[in-house]
Amino acid sequence: MTAHDLLAPNGLANPSWSDRRSVLISIAIFAASVGAMALVRLAIFPNTFIALSYGLPLLFCLWHQDTRLLWAMVVAFTGMSLLKALVIMDSGIASAFERNLHWIMQAVNLLVIGATVHIVIALTRGLRRRQLTIEQQNTTLVARGEEIAQQNEELTAQAEELAQQNEELQQQSEEMQHQTEELHQQAEELQRQTDDLQLATAESERREALLQSLILSLQDAETDGTLPTDICEPLMSLFAGKASAAMVAERDGQRYRVLSHVNLEEFVSDAPLTAQSFGAIVMREGRTAFIEDLATRPDITVPRSGSRSFRSVLATPLRLDGRVMGVVTVLSEVPQSWTREEFKIIEWVSAQCTLVMQTRRLREELQRANRTLGGEVQDRTQQLEEFVAELEHFSYTITHDLRAPLRAMQGFAALLREQHGAKLDTEGASFLDRIETAAARMDRLITDALSYSRIVRSELPLAPVDLRALLEGMVASYPSLQAPAARIDIADDLPAVLGNEAGLTQLFSNLLGNAVKFVPPGRIPHVRIFGERQNGTVRVCVADNGIGIDPAMHDRVFVMFQRLSKDYEGTGIGLALVKKIAERMGGSVTLQSEPGDGCRFWVQMRAANGSVQ
């Protein structure tokens, strides 16, 4: 057997059924050995116990390692032995016991040989497997060896590269050293700049303190138009140690009036402003000035404060509306050469003071104006309110008082007709008619005027109203709105509105009253009421088949006491009332009409949310 055969997969297990060649070999061996044994043992020597072992053919299986073949042959030979012993062999040759013993021994012999061969096959296979594994491991190891060799080469290459990089790093490190030194220098520079900045910040903080003091004084409404008295404190700190005293003063005729000071406690607040005083000179010159050492200028005086005597002074004029009106002074107990920077500071302080004083003065003027104006407005409002209340009361009273004589007029007219009617001639009766008609008209006028004044004055609380139910109730209670006098159609889908029930009743009774009144003689009034909801509003239309109104007159119909036709009864208040009610409920009323084409009054109201209870 070659190594190739040993490595072949069929050497490790029984040949697969699909390996046709191997299966054919198995069948051939089986057929040949069984055939040969049958020929020799059953045909040629049927009555002889042949010593030749059945086991020999089984040894083929050591060459063609197929356990299925092995056991097939064992079974076949055992079967043949049994057949020969019990069927073929002449019973006269051997006893039954001998025959039975013979076949049993042969069967045992076959089993032992079969088992031995089986074990040998199994062991061979195990060996082959191990050999195979070792060979595979060997191959793997060889491959790893090659790989490691390759990696080794690579590592060598990398090591070289690293060495190179190391050199570069060395160079870079040197460079960095250099840069670090530069950075150190820059840091020192920065430190210097920071120090400068801190100085600047400190100054800006001091300036801010001054501004803060000024702004705070602005918020204090009580003080008058001058500067806050503590303004010199931040001013002093702006001069950081160089100033021993400071003062802000304004000119009051020929005297100083000190607005604020520091370290000048004993300085008289209204010192005379002599021509030799430094403040007077600065104000006269209108520019910033200083004296380095006052000892060199005994002719010039500066404010004094008891034990303190000052050697140096810096001052700038204080301006208001472009006019010099005071002076800002900084004093020192030692001679000082004031810098350009300090010039700028004192001028800046002066400018800020000017700004604040102007602001305060403006604010005072504004407050004064406001007070005057507020008082006036209040007075006028109160007068107006009183006037309106008086007017309302007057209109109510006069309308109300008109009722008493009217009552008498109507009463006596009726009494006259009742008790003396028979004595009147036709003309007298017609005069009485006219009196009664006029009185009735006046009654309506008063009623309408009172309704109008009530609507104007009273509150109209709004609530959801089922307009359809309200209108149906109205129609049911007025015979003039029912058949056969009139026909009123109310749409089923009339939306609910947010309104005042009493107001709505008055509004629609007026509109319906007009709709059935203004029809040509002989025509039966037909009124349609329908509406639609648009977002938060409801538009309801009252459309009639009456005489209509000329568009030129549309604006006038809603005006109080405007009557368009003398042919129809009316007070001229109804539509004014309708308009007023709609407006009081947050709505409006408009008219669409042409003469002879009827009127469509559109009432817009607020829509009710949800359903009406």
Add this chain to the structure above:
Amino acid sequence: MMRTPPTVLYVEDEADDVYFMRAAFEREGISVRFHSAPDGAQAIAYLAGDAPYDDRTRHPLPTMMLLDLNLPVHSGFEVLEWLRGRKEFRSLPVVVFSSSGREEDRERARDLGATDYVLKPSSGMQFSGVVRELRDRWLRPPTPPGGQPETLHTVSPT
């Protein structure tokens, strides 16, 4: 036994209204002793029995009082206020009879203890309807127990 007719005191400054009220009682055949006072002060004097009303045979205490609101000297409201402090008039029905339909007037009258509030009709001849109502509600002796309405009742003008 002859029943004494009830006494009605009508406080009213309009002589025409007094005339129509008296005529209305006569026209409706309602037998009453009808007295009137032309202003609030006189009404109070009548009720208090001050001169010239100190003779109770000539000026008997009323069974019912009709009270206008808009009166000279003392208004109807002042009369109501005066009445409120007096126990002896607690059972006297006081019917306010005014042409004011203002809700605030009604409320004030009710708060001051008015028994009823009747709106004056626009014609003197319509007082007849008012007196019929008054008779049915206030002048039918004896008043059945619990028959007095608790709430204000308004007679609408026709």
